[in-house]
Amino acid sequence: MNKPNKWEINVGELATGQALTIPVYQFTPENPSGPSVYIQANVHGAEVQGNAVIFELMKQLENTHLNSVVTLVPLANPMGINQKSGEFTLGRFDPITGINWNREYYDHNFDIEYWYTKNQSHNDSDLFSAFRQTLLSSCQQRLQNPWGISTGQRLATELQILGHQADIVFDLHTGPKSCKHMYCPEYAIDAAQYFSIPYVLVMPNDFAGAMDEAMFCPWWKLSELAETQGRQLDVAVNAFTLELASQERIDMNDAKIDANGILAYLSHKGVITEKVTPVKMDRYACQxxxxxxxxxxxxxxxxxxxxxxxxxxxxxxxxxxxxxxxxxxxxxxxxxxxxxxxxxxxxxxxxxxxxxxxxxxxxxxxxxxxxxxxxxx
Amino acid sequence: MNKPNKWEINVGELATGQALTIPVYQFTPENPSGPSVYIQANVHGAEVQGNAVIFELMKQLENTHLNSVVTLVPLANPMGINQKSGEFTLGRFDPITGINWNREYYDHNFDIEYWYTKNQSHNDSDLFSAFRQTLLSSCQQRLQNPWGISTGQRLATELQILGHQADIVFDLHTGPKSCKHMYCPEYAIDAAQYFSIPYVLVMPNDFAGAMDEAMFCPWWKLSELAETQGRQLDVAVNAFTLELASQERIDMNDAKIDANGILAYLSHKGVITEKVTPVKMDRYACQxxxxxxxxxxxxxxxxxxxxxxxxxxxxxxxxxxxxxxxxxxxxxxxxxxxxxxxxxxxxxxxxxxxxxxxxxxxxxxxxxxxxxxxxxx
Amino acid sequence: MNKPNKWEINVGELATGQALTIPVYQFTPENPSGPSVYIQANVHGAEVQGNAVIFELMKQLENTHLNSVVTLVPLANPMGINQKSGEFTLGRFDPITGINWNREYYDHNFDIEYWYTKNQSHNDSDLFSAFRQTLLSSCQQRLQNPWGISTGQRLATELQILGHQADIVFDLHTGPKSCKHMYCPEYAIDAAQYFSIPYVLVMPNDFAGAMDEAMFCPWWKLSELAETQGRQLDVAVNAFTLELASQERIDMNDAKIDANGILAYLSHKGVITEKVTPVKMDRYACQxxxxxxxxxxxxxxxxxxxxxxxxxxxxxxxxxxxxxxxxxxxxxxxxxxxxxxxxxxxxxxxxxxxxxxxxxxxxxxxxxxxxxxxxxx
Amino acid sequence: MNKPNKWEINVGELATGQALTIPVYQFTPENPSGPSVYIQANVHGAEVQGNAVIFELMKQLENTHLNSVVTLVPLANPMGINQKSGEFTLGRFDPITGINWNREYYDHNFDIEYWYTKNQSHNDSDLFSAFRQTLLSSCQQRLQNPWGISTGQRLATELQILGHQADIVFDLHTGPKSCKHMYCPEYAIDAAQYFSIPYVLVMPNDFAGAMDEAMFCPWWKLSELAETQGRQLDVAVNAFTLELASQERIDMNDAKIDANGILAYLSHKGVITEKVTPVKMDRYACQxxxxxxxxxxxxxxxxxxxxxxxxxxxxxxxxxxxxxxxxxxxxxxxxxxxxxxxxxxxxxxxxxxxxxxxxxxxxxxxxxxxxxxxxxx
Known part of the structure; x- marks a missing residue:
């Protein structure tokens, strides 16, 4: 049986001095051979169901044959989750600045062309590894700005550092009153058939500020650039936003269904050895x-x-x-x-x-x- | 066919100078012989379903044989209804003072004993009429305090003035996530069997600040006082708070059901000539x-x-x-x-x-x- | 040099599971002979200057000859202090219930007369000690209600337990935009001449829900009751609310002035051996x-x-x-x-x-x- | 003596159905020969001092020899001004969407190059007039989107329609706690010496979403484009954001000073015939x-x-x-x-x-x- 390690990351400090911390759970098989996975939930404070899905997923991962490092981050925005206004959670935007908590990720603006020129002699695997390292350093640098960075940028950058270390990234959200749907980048559209989610929004491969885009955009740009130079490079990272029905709702039975959908995809990607078949359902999409x-x-x-x-x-x-x-x-x-x-x-x-x-x-x-x-x- | 008159009352002024107004609808039969009725809804901003019930009730009243003046006040708290916080309505308490909008009614503190001594020679009907006048004057005086009164007190007092003119008062609320229930004063418990509401909270006859209590308490005190002097006086006013399921929800079909429940009670009291039978259901109560x-x-x-x-x-x-x-x-x-x-x-x-x-x-x-x-x- | 001990009390838990803690600092001389002191600040989230006053007071107490246990609790309401709304601190009332954080203290409603009858044989000192124990037990019981208590009640009760252990209590507040003033109970009016505060509101000795009242009211009732039985009992506890000018303001120089005012009173009461003379100023009062x-x-x-x-x-x-x-x-x-x-x-x-x-x-x-x-x- | 006309524009509707209206004051000399002026204040709810400046400016304009149409819009954001949270005004961003009220202006995205090709035969004056008409139509079209537009977009577009009709535009803001400063576009830097404002932020000529940029950007682009085609066109519109010290503050004496600063600029531009000399002061700037x-x-x-x-x-x-x-x-x-x-x-x-x-x-x-x-x- 696999047991996850647990630690906490520090993402800020409240006015009273209390640390803002987030629990991180990580499954670490001995010789990981599959793609690494990162899953976070509850970046918007009222969108809690992803926590239940992570719970059910962890319970299942404990009993699988696991080939990859899987990192899971529930409760990913303590300030948003704890921000109540009347009987509701006012967790969509920073109450001080008004900025959407899911729009503070770092749009790496270093010169990819220059970077590629310097690193193109690497084989694919080394190139990916060097690129990943560059993304991580650039996040670290953002955190160490001597004039500081905003509360929301700090939170986003800390999560981004966890995310950049993975090959597959899930950001679990919900709508206000909503049915299940997901955002899927165009290049990774094949993935959408594995989840227990009937509605798919096909995204262009651009950066608009959300976590999924922050994860795959640099990689997609890298792959595009390589193509202009005649080199075929896979987009090394897949990232998805799943919208797990309505906010302000915990439903443990429904969480099992979505945990299974994610497992079906992870099984397909070789993260677990067990074969998990996706649920048969009509899946619809639009641009x-x-x-x-x-x-x-x-x-x-x-x-x-x-x-x-x-x-x-x-x-x-x-x-x-x-x-x-x-x-x-x-x-x-x-x-x-x-x-x-x-x-x-x-x-x-x-x-x-x-x-x-x-x-x-x-x-x-x-x-x-x-x-x-x-x-x- | 009866058609209501409409006017607006002014209950305050927003910082920009805009008047805070509330629509008042009134059915006025030519020779009213039945008890007068006052119904308000939406004093808490998120509790909107009462508006739909008033809508359905008015549609029905238009086609009845009406014996009483019926006054209906939907949207009774414009500041509460319009106060949004994120995707929800923050309408339970004044956002400035934190005071519950339903706890600002005036607890008439004049000396009832002294008043009764001076007025006891009246017959019941004249006594009631004089007492009602005293309640109304006391509200008017509160409004004219030269040092002003608070925003919430003004709103409450304006509504109270409308309410004090009626013999039967309904305050339509909802719970957060809730099934239907109602508050019924002990002395008027017989009324509870008419509404389409299965759960009844039996209230003591005291004042705790809510509209229903503001309406019946002075009358109940008057009746109690008369009894100590050997005179049997009915409690002249009946007042109820109905909780029409969940907040942030409009359901027109369900509104018809509750409009019918209220009609059944009004029919029983002779407000309309038509006979409306209450729905058969088990009704439960607790203190x-x-x-x-x-x-x-x-x-x-x-x-x-x-x-x-x-x-x-x-x-x-x-x-x-x-x-x-x-x-x-x-x-x-x-x-x-x-x-x-x-x-x-x-x-x-x-x-x-x-x-x-x-x-x-x-x-x-x-x-x-x-x-x-x-x-x- | 005196050094305070520090510990933290736990006053609740945020939705994410994070403990709400408050730092407590305590000076404990070896053989305390003077009256014990409790000082808290910042129960309303925007009223921060009391923290600065506690800071300056602690710095001074470190260098006095101290005769009493002095307990100091800055940052006394972490949920209020951390609750931002736009550029301001929305810390006056619980954002969920709308209740003023300073109106949740427990109004001990046990039967004092019965208690006195059972305990009147004690001498004054034992009587005080037994009474204090009863107040503390009654707070403990409130905390252990099997159906739970509200967030605000828990915070208030935890602070009250600290306060009930002292003979002299200060609750440090500020106004919105304000000059310095204080609330002083009628029986303790002599105290008002020691502070660096020119305006004094003379309070009746009743309970209206604030900390100062929660502290002195039971003692004043005890003393009143004893008097009806012919026994002269001092009101054993003195409690004051100081309003240290405007909210959202830290001023370290001004904090020194108010720390000195408090020291002057503590000197008068024998808490410190050093003689501290109150500032000469005209002090005005009204009921x-x-x-x-x-x-x-x-x-x-x-x-x-x-x-x-x-x-x-x-x-x-x-x-x-x-x-x-x-x-x-x-x-x-x-x-x-x-x-x-x-x-x-x-x-x-x-x-x-x-x-x-x-x-x-x-x-x-x-x-x-x-x-x-x-x-x- | 000039007297302004007054009317109200409708910029939305609150949940209760109440119209959101804004007062518009307009001075209209008989044969206007000078550049037209538009001044708005209080788009951010807490930033009220601009209203006082408009008041003083109108009082002065009443007694000038006026050559231009001057339109003044105080209280320009009723929803923001009326949105209280505790003792403060939460008027910086839409409480529902979190979007800054000053970032909802329309970035006209029609093809200026195509437009210029079609209209270049006009002389300057006709070109300006046609371009202005195009901007106004494009705003009108935004308002009439059959799927609707957001609350903030409607407000912004209505204000933009007023603004686009003028040659000189002022948007009056304040900082949180702030000294006076202003935003000045690079091409109009000469204007900065007229106001009673010692600190100047020199803006690039791009659109970032604020009112001043929405006003001058299209004109600056037009002028740039003409230049690439060898035609020298002035930037026909000047627009400035003045930051009049701190929010939540009305100071009538200080308002006179800033009204005079604006008058000095208007005098320089020929809006009034009277000569008003700018205050002598050191003025500092940075990019x-x-x-x-x-x-x-x-x-x-x-x-x-x-x-x-x-x-x-x-x-x-x-x-x-x-x-x-x-x-x-x-x-x-x-x-x-x-x-x-x-x-x-x-x-x-x-x-x-x-x-x-x-x-x-x-x-x-x-x-x-x-x-x-x-x-x-």
Whole structure:
């Protein structure tokens, strides 16, 4: 039976002087031969279900034949998790700066072309190893800025240092009220068929600030650059964001299902010797640019009518809007539909909204994952 | 067909100078013969379902034979409703003072005994009328304090002025995550059998600051005082707080059910001529002192296991508590039960809690409403 | 040289499992002969200056001839201190429940009369000791409630246990924007002449929920009860709240001044052998009931004109009120005065206010402390 | 005497249905011959002093010989101004999305090159007029997106529509605790000598999302593009952000000073016929890239020692850091200095800070404005 080691990393200090620490669990087989894995959860404070998935995954990993180093970081944002506002967790953005905790990762801006020129004589494996070392040093340097770095940058950089050491990275999130979905970079689209997740957002390979992008972007750039020089280099790192249904919810049975989905992928990649078959289900995808937001056209009380994760045709209502200040007029109560077919993926958590509140996010131009890439219209 | 009049009351002013207004709808039959009614909703900002109930009730009242003045005030706390914090409504307490918006009503502290001595020669009807006038004047005086009154006091007093004019008062609330229940004063316990609400908290007749108490307490004191002087006076005002399931939720179908429950009571009191039969259901009650809070014994991630509104025996788990910082120890995951049988009524909205967070409120020493009053143990 | 011992008390646990701890420093002379002292600071998160005063006081105590046990608790509310909202500390009330952190102390409700009957045969010293033990046990019991207690109650009770062990208690606070003032119970009014604080609010001896009251009230009740039985008992405990000017401010020089004021009182009580003379200054007082709040009569932008801690006559403006939404009307800009002479003590921290915001607190019917008790009007 | 017209623009709707409106004041001389002016204040909720400056400026404009249309918008962000959290205004970012209210302006992304090709036959004046029309249409289109736009985008776009109609734009802000300073685009550096503001941050001409950039960037791009085609075009719009000292502060006397500074510039531009001489003072500047942030190296209580707006040498302390949890160790209290000479411009508003809090912003590589451009090192 495998038992993980545990230690804590220090990611900051609260005003009273209390250390902000995060538990790190690591499975370390004797002669690791498979790709290393890093999994974190709960970077947004209200998105707790990933902790339960890590729990179930660890319980299972204890009884597998393990070929890789697997590092697991639950409770990855103590300041976000502990930030309550009324009965809810205000853990999406730093309460002081307003910056999204998942947008503080470091966009390595060293000159990759110059770096490649200097290191291209290495074989692939040594090249990867040197590149990884460069990413890690660059993070370390960011931490040691003599004028300091912000609270959110420190947290992100500490997590990034853990992540950069792995070949496979998972960032476990949830939506507000949401069905399961995931973000998958275009180059790694084959991975999406292993998880217990029916909806897939196909991301371009760019950096927009989130953890998954921080993990794979430098590697993808490296591989692109090599290609321009006539060398075929795999993108050495795969990174995914899984959105495990709704926030403020722990469901241990559901956590088992998602732990199994992750295991199916890890089995496929040789992280464990056991064969784990992915669940059979229809999986749907759309390009990220076709993942659309619908904003409240007016203020009001919202009944979210469209079920999440089900196709919504143009004649079905997305939501109803109640205006008690307009009773007796035509605006007192209305149903609102969208002008194109879509699959609603998530909706806002509150039922009383200002004009302009983001109410729904829906997938449009959806195709079966197995049909990827879709024909261009 | 009856059509309500609409006007707005001014309950304050925001920093920018914008008036805080609340819509008031009033049905006014030509020769009102029944008891007057006042219904308000959404004094706590996240508790929106009462608005939907008022909507459905108004739609029904339009088509009844109405004998009473009925005043309806949805959206009764604009500052609370509009106060967002992240994806939720932070509408339970004034964000500046921290005071619960439902604890700012005026506890009339004039000398009732002295008042009664001066007015006891009136017949019942005139006595009631004079007493009501005194309550209203005392509210008006509070509003005109030359040193001002607080934002919350102003709001509460303006609502109180509307409420004091009625014989029957409803304050529509919800719990955080909650099943339907209601607060009913002891003297008016017979009313509880009319609503579509299975759980009843029997309140003592004291003032603790909430709207229902502000409405009936002075009248109950008057009646008690008269009794000491040998005069039998009904408590002239009935007031109830209905808790219409969970906050941050609009459900129009469910609103119809609760509108009907209120109609059944109004029908019984002669407010409408039509006969509306209450829904047949088992209704359970307990004394307010037996409505108990369970606080988080430690911090952790909570799976709320006990279904709301169902009997929970001592061998059934109330909740589970996941501690990812304690993985590998006996504290990593545990089920927690209570030591007495109970009916869980509501639980906290967030799944990640500090030690000492109020997790559940449960009814204990529960009896069938029809068995009221219960035998003392 | 005296060196304090240090330990930490555990007052709760954050959602992530992190312990909430508070540092405790204690000077323990070998054979304490003087009254014991307890000093805490920063129970409201933004009111930090008390920490600096404790720092300076400890530095001085290290070099005195000390006769008493002195316990000092800075940073007394880690959850409040660490709760940021934008650029400010939202540390006045529990962000979840809205309850003021300084209103959660335990109002011992055991039957003092019964207790006295059983213990009256003791001499004064034993009686005090037994009473103190009863207060401490009652706090311990509160902590061990099998259904738990709230986060705020736990914090308050843990502090109360430290406080109940002392004969002299200080709770160090600040106002929002404030000059120095203090709350002094009526029976201990003589103490007020020692501190470096010019304004004194004379409190009745009742419990209203704050730390100082939690400390002295039971003792004052005991002494009152004994008196009804013909026994003269001193109120054994003195407790004071000092308001050390404005929140969100650390001023080390000013901290020295207030540390000296406290030392002057401790010197007078024999806690230290050295003679420390109180600063000569005019000290003014008023009864707590004459400490009045002025609420914003309308919304607007406020220029706080009245200097804090200076007499304001009726023809001097308290503040000006700018209404940019009313430019061109008579309401665009106005000066506001009070109708009685007063001394403004503190004002609100923000310059843009809703109608009903508490803008100023002022002392009225002020007298020189040395003239206490004032003649009744 | 000139009197401004007043109207209100609607920039959104609160959950209760209440319109979010902003007052607009406009002076409209009969035959305007000078450049038009737009001035807004209070886009960040706590930054109120700009309202007072607009008040004083309007009072003065009433008595000038006015040659231009001048539009003034105080209270420009009602949601931000009214968003209180404890005793402060939480008005820097949208409480729902966390996005800075001053980063939602529209970055016009139409193809300027294509536009210029089509319109280059116009003379300068017609070209400007057509370009302005294009900017306005593009804003209108953003507002009419059938899927809606966010609350913050709507507000920003409505303000932008007002701003795009002017030739000179001022956005009035403040720092947290701050001395007066301003942001000035490089191409308009000559303007900086007119205001009553001693510190100038010289901005590159790029778009980073703030109002001033949204105003001048498209015009600067147009002028740059024309230059590549051999045509000399002025940058037709000047836009500035003035930082009028500290937030949460109204000071009517100081407002007069800044109103005069703005008048001096308007006089120079011919907006008013009267000659207003700028105040004589030393004005200092640095490039924006040399405006540096210092983050809290550890947590603690901060005494902000460096006076704002005064040169700080490397041997002078910037701040002191008190650690009451470390009493008795070398970390209990320390002074912190910077390693280069600088002028501290602003500091954080709270005195109790987490590690990584932005404590100070300081100008480095400072030069006298009259020496612009500085020699490159």
């Amino acid at each position: 990220l640019e076709n993942y659309k937001k619908f904003y409240a056209p007016t203020a009001g009380m919202i009944e979210y009518l469209a079920p999440l994760g089900e196709k919504l045709s143009v004649d079905q209502p997305l939501l109803s809007l109640l205006r008690m200040d307009q009773y007796g007029t035509k605006d007192e109560y209305q149903h609102i539909s969208l002008d194109i077919e879509c699959i609603p993926i998530l909706h806002f958590a509150s039922a009383a909204v200002h004009q302009g509140t983001e109410l729904y996010k829906v997938m449009t131009d959806v195709f079966l994952l197995e049909h990827y890439p879709p024909l261009k219209k | 307010l002192e037996n409505y108990k809070k369970f606080y988080a014994p430690t911090a952790g991630m909570i799976e709320y296991l006990a279904p709301l509104g169902e009997k929970l025996s001592v061998d059934q788990p109330l909740l589970s508590l996941l501690r990812m910082d304690q993985y590998g120890t006996k504290d990593e995951y545990q089920h927690i039960s209570l030591d007495i049988e109970c009916i869980p009524i509501l639980h906290f909205a967030s799944a990640a809690v500090h030690q000492g967070t109020e997790l559940y409120k449960v009814m204990t020493d529960v009896f069938l409403l029809e068995h009221y009053p219960p035998l003392k143990k | 707590l009931e004459n400490y009045k709040k002025f609420y914003a009569p309308t919304a607007g932008m406020i220029e706080y004109l009245a200097p804090l801690g200076e007499k304001l006559s009726v023809d001097q403006p308290l503040l000006s009120l700018l209404r940019m939404d009313q430019y061109g009307t008579k309401d665009e800009y106005q000066h506001i005065s009070l109708d009685i002479e007063c001394i403004p003590i503190l004002h609100f921290a923000s310059a843009a206010v809703h109608q009903g915001t508490e803008l100023y607190k002022v002392m009225t019917d002020v007298f020189l402390l040395e003239h206490y008790p004032p003649l009744k009007k | 924006l890239e040399n405006y540096k942030k210092f983050y809290a190296p550890t947590a603690g209580m901060i005494e902000y020692l460096a006076p704002l707006g005064e040169k700080l040498s490397v041997d002078q302390p910037l701040l002191s850091l008190l650690r009451m949890d470390q009493y008795g160790t070398k970390d209990e209290y320390q002074h912190i200095s910077l390693d280069i000479e600088c002028i501290p411009i602003l500091h954080f508003a709270s005195a109790a800070v987490h590690q990584g809090t932005e404590l100070y912003k300081v100008m480095t590589d400072v030069f006298l404005l009259e020496h612009y451009p500085p020699l490159k090192k």
